[in-house]
Amino acid sequence: MKLIKTEDAVGHVLCQDITQIIKGVTKDAVFRKGHVVTKEDIPVLLSVGKEHLYVWENDENMLHENEAAQILYEICRGEHMHGTDVKEGKIELVAEIDGLLKVNKKRILAVNSFGQMMIASRHGNVPIKKGDKIAGTRIIPLVIEKEKMEKARQTGGSEPVFQLLPFKHKKVGIVTTGSEVFKGRIKDTFGPVIKGKLAEFPTEVLGQTYVDDTKKNITAAIMDHIANGADMVVCTGGMSVDPDDCTPGAIADTGARVVSYGAPVLPGAMLMIAYYQKDGKEIPILGLPGCVMYAKRTIxxxxxxxxxxxxxxxxxDISILGEGGLCLNCEVCTYPNCGFGK
Structure with missing residues (x-):
C-alpha cells in the first residue's frame, strides 16, 4: 500500500472506501475499496476532498480480490450454473436448470480451511429450481497470495465443489397393495398423494395397479410395469414387519438388488429401495411406508x-440420514428450507 497524488491514481486500485457526504442528501461510499480508478473518477475524488489516495502496490506474488474471486469461482462451478458479476471479491453461483445439488463436502472444507477465502452454500442432495442461488463465495482481504489461491485450486483435483444433476423424465408404475383396496371395501387415498409428489418432477405415470396381499401377485404387478417400459416402480402398502405384509418380499422376489429395507428417518423408517437390472440399466423400485400417505414430509x-x-x-446414503432425519412436523412446513434430511 502506498500514498500517491489523486491526479496520478488512474489505473491504480483503491485500498479504502471513499465516502461522499452531502447534508440531507447522501452519506455513502462513492467508491469502494478495490475500485480501479479511471480518468473520469479524478474530479469526483477531488470534490470529496481526496487530494491523495492509498492504493495497492503491484506485486507479482499477490492477486487483487477480484482476480482471486475468479479462481474461487472456477473451483466451485460445475455444469448448469453461472456466476454473478464479481464485486468486491464476491461471486454468487446461480442455477441454470432444475436439478439435484451435489456438494463436494471434503473440498469445500479444504478450501474454507485455507483462510482468507470462503464458500457458503445450500445443503447438498436437495432439489434446486432454475434461478435459485446455489452458493456465495468471497475473498476476504483486498489482496491475497497467488500461492494460496493455487493451493486452493489444487484441492480435490479437477472435480468442482458443486454439481447440478438434471432431473430425468421417468415413466412410473404404481403398485398399490391391500385386499381392502383391491376388493373395493375402502377408497385408495395413497395413489393421489404419490401422483402429487411425482408431479413435482418430469414424470409420466403409466398406470396404477391394485393387487391383494398375495406376494406372487405383487411381484407380477411390479414386473408388468417394468415390461411395459417403466423407468421406476413405486409400491404402496404392506411395508411393515407384520406376517401378512408381503410387499418387501415381493420386491425381493423380482430379483432386484435390495439396497436397504429400513431407514433412520421419521417419518419413513420402513422404506425399501431396490434396483432391477434390465437392458444395462438399473430400474429403481421403491417400497413406501404408510406414513407417506398422511405426513407432510417423509423419507x-x-x-x-x-x-x-x-x-x-x-x-x-440411507444410513447417513440419521442426523437430521427427524421431521418436527412443523405447523407451517418450510421444507426443503429446514433441517429435515440435512
Whole structure:
C-alpha cells in the first residue's frame, strides 16, 4: 500500500472506501475499496476532498480480490450454473436448470480451511429450481497470495465443489397393495398423494395397479410395469414387519438388488429401495411406508429427488440420514428450507 497524488491514481486500485457526504442528501461510499480508478473518477475524488489516495502496490506474488474471486469461482462451478458479476471479491453461483445439488463436502472444507477465502452454500442432495442461488463465495482481504489461491485450486483435483444433476423424465408404475383396496371395501387415498409428489418432477405415470396381499401377485404387478417400459416402480402398502405384509418380499422376489429395507428417518423408517437390472440399466423400485400417505414430509421426499436425477443410492446414503432425519412436523412446513434430511 502506498500514498500517491489523486491526479496520478488512474489505473491504480483503491485500498479504502471513499465516502461522499452531502447534508440531507447522501452519506455513502462513492467508491469502494478495490475500485480501479479511471480518468473520469479524478474530479469526483477531488470534490470529496481526496487530494491523495492509498492504493495497492503491484506485486507479482499477490492477486487483487477480484482476480482471486475468479479462481474461487472456477473451483466451485460445475455444469448448469453461472456466476454473478464479481464485486468486491464476491461471486454468487446461480442455477441454470432444475436439478439435484451435489456438494463436494471434503473440498469445500479444504478450501474454507485455507483462510482468507470462503464458500457458503445450500445443503447438498436437495432439489434446486432454475434461478435459485446455489452458493456465495468471497475473498476476504483486498489482496491475497497467488500461492494460496493455487493451493486452493489444487484441492480435490479437477472435480468442482458443486454439481447440478438434471432431473430425468421417468415413466412410473404404481403398485398399490391391500385386499381392502383391491376388493373395493375402502377408497385408495395413497395413489393421489404419490401422483402429487411425482408431479413435482418430469414424470409420466403409466398406470396404477391394485393387487391383494398375495406376494406372487405383487411381484407380477411390479414386473408388468417394468415390461411395459417403466423407468421406476413405486409400491404402496404392506411395508411393515407384520406376517401378512408381503410387499418387501415381493420386491425381493423380482430379483432386484435390495439396497436397504429400513431407514433412520421419521417419518419413513420402513422404506425399501431396490434396483432391477434390465437392458444395462438399473430400474429403481421403491417400497413406501404408510406414513407417506398422511405426513407432510417423509423419507420419500428425501430420496425422490435423487432417484429423479439418477443419483444412485447405496446403503451408506440411507444410513447417513440419521442426523437430521427427524421431521418436527412443523405447523407451517418450510421444507426443503429446514433441517429435515440435512
Amino acid at each position: 420419500f421426499d428425501l430420496v425422490l429427488p435423487r432417484v429423479m436425477a439418477d443419483d444412485k443410492l447405496e446403503k451408506e
